[in-house]
Amino acid sequence: MKGQVFEIFGFLILAIAVIGVILLIRYFMIGSYGKTVLAMVERHVYEEVHAGVNSIFFMTEEKSGRSMMELVGIAAFTGNDTVNFGPGVGDVNVVKELEWRLDALYGKGKWHVRVPYPDITPDVQIVMVLDASASMCYAVKEISTRLPAVIESFISAGKKVSATLYILPGGADCCNGYKLQCSDQFPETPYFHCRGIVEIESSCDTKTAKGVGVQTDEDYGHGIACAVEAGPVEEWSPLSVKLGIIISDELPEGSECFSSSRFGCCPGQDYVEQRKSLEAGIKSAQENKIPIFTIQQIDFTGKDRKECGTICFKNADCPGGICANQDLLLQCACTDLVTQYHQDMASATGGKSFTLDSISASDIIDKINQIIVEAKPVKKPSLEAGSAVPSYKSTRVVEVLIPVSVSGVYTKAYVTQWS
């Protein structure tokens, strides 16, 4: 009996062993097959993700014609997801451009991009509009003698600043030997340029009711619109911090109210054309995202605040010059209203207004210097686009080296994709 039990027992062991071998063979075969299938599928997905990343940065944005790699490089330089290419092309939102392309290639909610922005100080580009009426004779002396040197001092210090001064038409001949027009008195340097605004009128989209770029020697509303649209001599760079500066002592198009019984400023009067000019400047600056800084100046040297100094200019009737005490003149009488206009312009565009409360006659250039020193872009630490990376899913990350425009440095784009 024992023998039979052992025989049966032996057979059972053999059966179990054979079944075990069969199961092991199947397990290893299937396991190995499964692993290979996964490896093959993963290889395709890996190549797919790489192909998407490779191609996306070579695609171009239709308005600017720039590749996505260039756009991300520019955004990394300026520290801003929106790149401004100036009038014509306008703003390009790099995040949105990446978003629709990656959505199209990988599907919505299946990717994430992060590009750390390096800490770079971008260039500063300035367009300035100078009122060219006779009361600005004092300013032209200050500007022509000191402003180019101030710009050069920034360059020497390693901060690339360029400025184009646009002088409104008129060109008063001042008794101090200066003229309110671009001439030899303004040195032309690689970083400082002076131009009559009439030279760029044809490039301006904003026109006055008469179809011209600017109306009068004080029309700085239309003037700044034109300057912003035409840009500086070297043209707007998408990489720069862009600023506009207005220097004037009157309302845009002048403070005169001709409808009044008397010639001069009429506080409380509805200055329709002046307001239109101001609004044109604000609109253009807002559309082009350029903050406007205003400097309200009157030469009140040796006088109490808001009292006018002496204005001296020459004209055909009086080649020797007319010197007038300005107490009764309109640029002084309208000071508060001018301040209000300047503040409206600055606050609506994100700039700053320097009024007679904050500026003395001699520090126009100091204020310009201050504007340039404080001109810093609001920088983001990085570009982030797409959905949050899920922690519970298997993800694939591809790194792409991105050249940061002009700076000579590189950053990296980290593209994460999941199924």
Add this chain to the structure above:
Amino acid sequence: MKGQLSYIIKPITLVMIVVLLILLYQSISESTVKEKEAQKSLNVVSSATDVLLMLANSYDCLAYRTTTESIFSNVVDVGRLEEFSERYEAIEPECARSYEFGWRANVYEMGKNSLPTGANWSFGAKDFSYGAALMDSIKLDMPVAIRRSAKLVTPGIMEVKLVDGELEKIAGFIDWSCQLGRKGRSVKSSASVYLHGTVAYNATDNTLCLTPSGSKKKICRQMICQLDFAGLKSPGEHMLSLAYSEGRVVIT
């Protein structure tokens, strides 16, 4: 009694051991067959990925190359797409030809709404094996950039349908022999093919056609070389001998 029991148990044990060993043998054979099938399936996936990579990254295929010879991976030239759509309307381009499988590629442009814009290009084999003649097929895609000009490069998807079938196998083998013959590397070759249908050659339009058993629908593939081929008039295994001679492949 003990002895009689032993006489019964021993043969039963013997029979069961034999059964077990047969099971073991079957299992091993089955696994080997399955492994081979799996290998074929993996080859299909792998080949489809390879075809996509070659199309998108090789200058001989669609990759954009600058005048300074720089090649842009995954940026396909719209000029090449137009050319391929015309030139390879019914056959795979040589730059990414797989002589084991047949494929057709479709490249379409994507728009801002994540939908195709309507612009698309297609090239490669037109017909594929089906029914019993079809062994496996797969459709894979890969993102590409479509370069229309220096300032207009748009997103696109390149899709490949790759088919493992009897027509693709036999046509691939003949085309391979043709290419080898053209390059002077081999003029004679032979292979065994198994068909679930009949094969005929149409010299007028240089196509090889397969009619799967039980079906009337004929599927055809354009061939590279002209053939001297009487066709295969019955399903089953056939031994083919190929010889290349003066631009023609003679099949017996």
